[in-house]
Amino acid sequence: MNVNLAERAHNHNWKLDPIVRSLLDTDFYKLLMLQFIWKNFPRVHVTSETTNRTTSVRLAEQISAEVLIEQMEHVRQLRFRKSELIWLAGNTFYGTRTIFEPAFLDWLEKDFRLSDYEVLEHDGQLVLRFSGLWTEVTMWEIYGLALLSEMKTRAALSKLSELELDILYARAKTRLWDKIEKLRKVPGISISEFGTRRRHSFLWQEYVVLAMRAGIGESLSGTSNTYLAYKHDMEAMGTNAHELPMALAAISNSDEELHQSQYRVLELWQQSYGGELLILLPDTFGTTQFLQGAPDWVADWTGQRCDSKDPFVAGDEYIAWLMSRGRDARRKRLIASDGLDVDEIIALQTYFKDRIRFSAGWGTLLTNDFRGCHPRGEHDFEPISLVCKLISVEGRPAVKLSDNAHKATGPVDEVERYRRIFGTMAIEGAEVVV
Template sequence: MNVNLAERAHNHNWNLDPIVRSLLDTDFYKLLMLQFIWKNFPRVHVTSETTNRTVSVRLADHVPLSALREQMEYVRRLRFRKSELIWLAGNTFYGTRTIFEPAFLDWLEHDFRLSDYELTEQDGQIVLRFSGVWTEVTMWEIYGLALLSEMKTRAALSQLSELELDVLYARAKTRLWDKIEKLRQVPQVRISEFGTRRRHSFLWQEYVVTAMRAGIGESLSGTSNTYLAYKHDLEAMGTNAHELPMVMAALSNSDKELHQSQYQVLELWQKSYGGELLILLPDTFGTTQFLQGAPDWVADWTGQRCDSKDPFVAGDEYIAWLMSRGRDARRKRFIASDGLDVDEILSLQSYFEGRIRFSAGWGTLLTNDFRGCHPRGEHDLEPISLVCKIVAVEGRPAVKLSDNAHKATGPADEIARYRRVFQSVAVEGAAVVV
């Protein structure tokens, strides 16, 4: 990919470089989840909201609301292209060619719309709030986060001269190459690029993905960005996220239903998908309690993704649980995806090699690692922790407990109730960086 990133950044043109340029410019799991929601919960109403967990960075001081609204409206006008729908219908994903139903693709073409939104400023932070039918709200998550992240980037880039931009990207490319060189020494490692939501920019993410493919070859399993997978003939990677059990839990009418909801959502999921798409994400209400209470059939799923617990601890716990259920862990997959960088990825690979099929979902510190690259020594291009979570379902509050109390979301009284029902202890894990 031969793009002059410094020149492009210096001469940004919204028509040439909209931040989100296709509805496929999202994580692949959002499309899988959208089909699941369309099939099982077509009339459920939800509300989601963005949060900047890096409160020291006042986004509203850097990003004009009018410019953000312009980008939001551009995204709302986008529609799935014929060529994109043909690719979704005919491509093989995780070894399966019929992963998306014809009726769903027809709905995407003719009826899919994004919900309306509220754009406000609160205490120096920009808050995006989306309310409506779940099928119209869910896709905003990645679009909204990518917009906020890149608008922060563009605000910082606008302060630099073209020479300074050259220096910035030269340093960032050197840092990326240093990471690639380390990975080349361990060809058995498997990495999926997971960096869409907090990327530096679309163009930089595309540069990173193409550089990774050239640099580490088959060690790059693919990308979670569906548009980049489509454009560059890569595997589209991703399964499911916390949003599903959060909504299922909020719809429960008793404590017993609440506790069982974390397994009921898996029963529904496996009616739609199989094989490598049967990846557990057990930390929504606490991994340990999830595994302890899981029905035996859950152990037949293909693997587990760890998103908030120390991955060394979580992997050992999963392996021990599989052994207690009479399953061979060496045939299962363990995916770490929480704030990883190259050294931890390689340490995890070494630790789990021969015990379980380890792979890494590498996100922000792959597609937005400009730490120490600023030509003036400033920090305004360093990544921040932006999230977009479900906050209400049919008027009821939604809760996520997580394995790291720093990542818990929801009203304090509901968090306390969920901890009681799930017997999930609040553990203060590592500080959330990205």
């Protein structure tokens, strides 16, 4: 891709370079989840909210709320294009052409809208809050995070001269090349690009994806960014996220129903997708308790994504669980996706070789690794940990426990109640960097 990143960064043109260019500019799993919600929970109301876990970076002092609102209004005015809907209808995803129902695509074209929002300032942070029907709120997650992340980038870029911009991107490209060179030496490695939500910018994400495809070929299995998959004829990757079990848990009416909600969401997912897209995400309320209490049919799912536990430990635990259920782990998939970088990806590939089919969902440290690239040695381009989580469902608080207590969300008393019901201890995992 022949793009002068430094020149584009220096001369951002609103119409040429809006941060979000298409409603497809989101993780593929959001579209799959949207169809699931549309089918099963069309009248449920929720509220979600962004959080900057890197509290030392005070976004409200770097980002103009007025310009942020302008960008958000641009996103609200976007509509799915005919060509995009035809692609969703006719493309093969995970080996099948029946992923998206005609009635859902018709609804996307005619009736889909994004909810109202608030831009709040608290403790030096800008907080985005979204409230409305779940079908109107869920898609804001990736758009909102990408807006905040790139606006932070643009604020930092505006302080650099054209020469400094050249140096910045030259250093970042060199770092990317060094990572690609390492990966080229590892046979059989499988990587999906997962970096939309905290990317440096859309243009840089696109550059990275195309560089990875050119550099490691088929070892890049695809991208989670649906627009880039559509634009560049790539595989769109992803299934679901913590939002679904969090919501079903919040609307449970008893302790038993709450505990079983983590399996009920899997039943509904299976029914909604005809036995396809069966990747477990068991850490919403703790992986160990999830596996211990899981019905036997859960072991028939295709694989597991580990997102908050040490992936070496999580992989061993999953393999042992599969063996205890009489399943062959070598036929299953293990996807690691939590703050990965190249050396850990290679180490995981080596560790799990011939034991399970390992793949890496590589996010922020692929699409936003500008650490040490600033020409004056400053830290303006360091990636930060931005998240957007449900905070309530039908007026009830939403909770995530996670395998890492640093990632737990929800009111303190509700978190403790959930820990009692799920039997999950608070485990101080690794510090959350991204």
